Amino acid sequence: MDPIVATCLSGLELGQPQRFGNLVVFPLFTSLDVGPKYVTLSEALGEGVLEVTELHESGSVPELKIANRGKRRVLLLDGEELVGAKQNRVLNTTILLKRGPRRSYR
Incomplete structure (x- = not known):
């Protein structure tokens, strides 16, 4: 075996x-x-390692920038609400976010 x-x-x-x-x-x-090699959205926000901002100054509803400054990946689940920026958004897909610089998502 x-x-x-x-x-x-x-x-x-x-x-x-x-x-x-x-x-x-x-x-x-x-x-x-x-155990999992990732943290949840609420854990990452609680640790202060996740930054969610608008992609452009004017904002665009289906787009956001996300920066993960933590040591582990962040699991963003379909249906979770991202609060802040110009308006709150609800995810329509599940994302396993790598550690690193800002990435844009639609």
Whole structure:
């Protein structure tokens, strides 16, 4: 067996079955120290590492500039509201934002 797969499987623990009608789900838990390599929009805003501004001085509804100054990527989920700039916007797509300079999005 592949060593990476073996390590992952050795850290799994089967949880108690969860039942709903005819459906039974067994949760899997891990003892390995793993987690997402990103932060959420609210975490990034709370840490002060995300800057959302208008793309142009006059503003354009479907466009924004986003700068991620944090050390990790930021997950922006479809349906989240970006508050500020000239008006609030609701995302219509999910974006995993890289660390780095400003990027523009439509």
